[in-house]
Amino acid sequence: MRHGKKINHLSRKSAHRNSMLANMACSLIEHKRINTTVAKAKALKQFVEPLVTKSKEDTTHNRRIVFSYLKDKYAVTELFREVAAKVGDRPGGYTRIIKLGNRLGDNADMAMIELVDFNELYNGGKKEVKKASTRRGRSKKAEATTEAPATETETSSTEE
Secondary structure (H helix, E strand, O other): OOOOOOOOOOOHHHHHHHHHHHHHHHHHHHHHHEEEEEEHHHHHHHHHHHHHHHHHOOHHHHHHHHHHHOOOOOHHHHHHHHHHHOOOOOOOOOOOEEEEEEOOOOOOOEEEEEEEHHHHHHHHOOOOOOOOOOOOOOOOHHHHHHHHHHHHHHHHHHHH
């Protein structure tokens, strides 16, 4: 029985696996998207999402915790500056896995993992989310305030 054993070992010893995931996370933070196998992408998603959550609060303690995982000060700096600024209001789900098909050499399932907020195609190039308009009409108070300045300008122009 394999109760409570949900980590994918990826056919590697723990030191090799941790180094590989740290290097892939640094590449993902630097390039905003990378191509890898589906199994490695899923393992990387579990590895990097808590680090992005830590980066939303810029404290020395959080920087040291993230650095203990990544071992690259340039990746930590970019994570806390650029990535945290873009994902500050997102409650989770910072990465997206898109399956690409099979690799030619060994027929392995390939995938692209990317940071969600940095893809301009899926976001439509929008920087801000606009508030949805409602089907109900304006309140009478709002209409009165918008019409009042228009009538004053009309009367002042006719008097001159």
